[in-house]
Structure formats: structure tokens, C-alpha cells
Amino acid sequence: MNEINFITIGDKDFFPLIHFSIKQVLKFYPTSKLFIYDWGFTLYQKKKISTFPNTILIDWTDKLDKENGYKTIRYTNDMENRVGISRKREYFLNQKPFCMLDCAKRIKENLIFFDGDAILINPIDEILEDNYDIGLTVNVEFAAKHKHNSIGPRSWIKGINSGIIFFKLNSKPMQIFIQEWINEIKTYKGVIMIEQNSLFNIIVKRNREILYKEYNIGIIKLANLEYRIKIFPTRLYNYLQIGVRYNDKKVKFLHLVSMRRHYPKNLSKSLIIRDYIREMKIRMAFNHFLRAFSLILLPKIKKKIIVSFNKFLIYRKKKKKKRNYSFSKKI
Missing domain, CATH: 3.90.550.10 (Spore Coat Polysaccharide Biosynthesis Protein SpsA; Chain A)
Structure with a gap:
């Protein structure tokens, strides 16, 4: 070539x-x-x-x-x-x-x-x-x-x-x-x-x-x-x-779909990727739940649930900063 x-x-x-x-x-x-x-x-x-x-x-x-x-x-x-x-x-x-x-x-x-x-x-x-x-x-x-x-x-x-x-x-x-x-x-x-x-x-x-x-x-x-x-x-x-x-x-x-704001220096052990994966799994479970009950939820209630969920993720990220992480496991 x-x-x-x-x-x-x-x-x-x-x-x-x-x-x-x-x-x-x-x-x-x-x-x-x-x-x-x-x-x-x-x-x-x-x-x-x-x-x-x-x-x-x-x-x-x-x-x-x-x-x-x-x-x-x-x-x-x-x-x-x-x-x-x-x-x-x-x-x-x-x-x-x-x-x-x-x-x-x-x-x-x-x-x-x-x-x-x-x-x-x-x-x-x-x-x-x-x-x-x-x-x-x-x-x-x-x-x-x-x-x-x-x-x-x-x-x-x-x-x-x-x-x-x-x-x-x-x-x-x-x-x-x-x-x-x-x-x-x-x-x-x-x-x-x-x-x-x-x-x-x-x-x-x-x-x-x-x-x-x-x-x-x-x-x-x-x-x-x-x-x-x-x-x-x-x-x-x-x-x-x-x-x-x-x-x-x-x-x-x-x-790394939708992960454009992160910079993974070590692709197999990156803390950022590990956190991203965890968040994806939580969001996936939440979306399945929301989809299952979407027909019986009023739009205002649905919106409040989504806002509360996003606040929970932000709170979860703040708590993570205080922890010490181990990289012994691979993705």
C-alpha cells in the first residue's frame, strides 16, 4: 500500500x-x-x-x-x-x-x-x-x-x-x-x-x-x-x-460513544472510564424503569423524577471524589 x-x-x-x-x-x-x-x-x-x-x-x-x-x-x-x-x-x-x-x-x-x-x-x-x-x-x-x-x-x-x-x-x-x-x-x-x-x-x-x-x-x-x-x-x-x-x-x-469530554490515559484501567461505565449502567436501569411506567406517569411527575435522578448522579460523583480507588480489576 x-x-x-x-x-x-x-x-x-x-x-x-x-x-x-x-x-x-x-x-x-x-x-x-x-x-x-x-x-x-x-x-x-x-x-x-x-x-x-x-x-x-x-x-x-x-x-x-x-x-x-x-x-x-x-x-x-x-x-x-x-x-x-x-x-x-x-x-x-x-x-x-x-x-x-x-x-x-x-x-x-x-x-x-x-x-x-x-x-x-x-x-x-x-x-x-x-x-x-x-x-x-x-x-x-x-x-x-x-x-x-x-x-x-x-x-x-x-x-x-x-x-x-x-x-x-x-x-x-x-x-x-x-x-x-x-x-x-x-x-x-x-x-x-x-x-x-x-x-x-x-x-x-x-x-x-x-x-x-x-x-x-x-x-x-x-x-x-x-x-x-x-x-x-x-x-x-x-x-x-x-x-x-x-x-x-x-x-x-x-x-466511546457520548464520552467525548473525558481523557482516558490508560484505556484498560482508567478511573474515568470505570466511573463512566457505572453511570451508564445506572442510567440504563433508570431508563428501563421510566419506560415501563411512562404510560401512567403525568408529564410533570415524570419531569420531577428525571430531575431528582440527575441530582442523585451529581451527588454520587461528589462522594466519589473523597474515596480511594483500586485499579486491580480490569474492565
């Missing part, structure tokens, strides 16, 4: 993890280029990023309509009640392929995309050597379980996660694929996880069976071109199950 390029995106809240990611990419692939799309870093953060070699910071703030962009996303109650995704967040998620397209125009070949809250923790040499065009990370078990779900606004979670994507092809066909993805976003009728589900639709409309076996390679035809799509398991290449024990020798990318 002649050229290796990485791309990630983020703003000031994602900086701690992106700062860590820069070090990780340079550690494993010191001659590679890392393109970072700036969605709103501070001046200090920009200066910090500029000190690293082979790291290209691209200002994307003028391309984002932070005030009114969300109005382009159709609103439904599903967005808040089912998955808690706001229109503003959907708008920003939809910008990811636009950044990828811009980056594809700047390079000759080979692009590895990872979200701003994802971290490379082990080398991915096998990804770079394999014979395919585009690699997608899929929860195969989940995808197979829901394979008969219809394509549409209600089937909002599919098994594909667009937080990690491997483009192992030349710039021109890469641009064509990403542009087709953008076109799919524009015509997608759903309102939740639009960019991710649009990517899913591109595959499932052309060769659904690719998705249901790990390391499958299948061909799809798109804009008069053939693309070899390879399926990589999320359990190794896009690890999302933070809170469940993982093998830090085998997992390639940790995807």
Missing part, C-alpha cells in the same frame, strides 16, 4: 479523545496522514493539534449552520422518546459524509474514517493488506436478527455502524461511492440515524446477504461501478459495548 490516510471530525468537546487519537495513529503509522475536520475547536486546541507531524487540520466551521441547520431535519416524537436523538445532533451526523468526500478529493487512495469519540488501540495491518474496496463494521448477530425489518422510517437501527469505515480504493471511485451515500441521505424518508441508515440502505438494496456473516465479501453495483464490500465485526473493529469486558490485545477501535 502506497498511502495511508486517516480522517476524524470533532469540536472542542471531542478534543481530549481526538488529541489521544493523534498520538495513537502516529504511534502505529508514523508516516500516515491524519485529516482532522474542525467543527469548533478552541484556539488553544488548534495550536495543540498543529504541533503534531502529518496532521492536517481543516476548518469546517463555515460549512456548518449551527443555528438553523437542524431545521432541515424533519421532527417526530420518535427522535426524543425512542432514542433521545435531537434534530440538531442528526444535522451534525449528516455532515460526516460531506467531510469524507472533501477528504477523498485531497488524497490519492486509502482512507480510514473514525468518529471523534473512537480510538485506535491496536494496529490494523490486516485491514490494509486485505482485498476489498470498502470495509464496514457490522454487528452481524443483530443484523441477522432484524434482517426482515422493512426499509423505512421505523426500522431505524440496522447493525451497521458508520463510526468506523475503511476505504481501500483510489480517490475517484471513493468519491463516487460517498456522493451516492449523500444522495441516499437526501432521499431517505426516516428521521433517526439518517446517515447511518442511508449507508445501510445502499448495501441492502443491492446485496443484502453480505451483512449476515463476519468477514463476508460481496459485490454491489453503484453508479456503473462495482464495489467489493467487506464486513468487519464491531466486536473487534468498532467496539461499542463499553461496560462489557473486552480483550485489549484484539480489539482495534474502541468507540
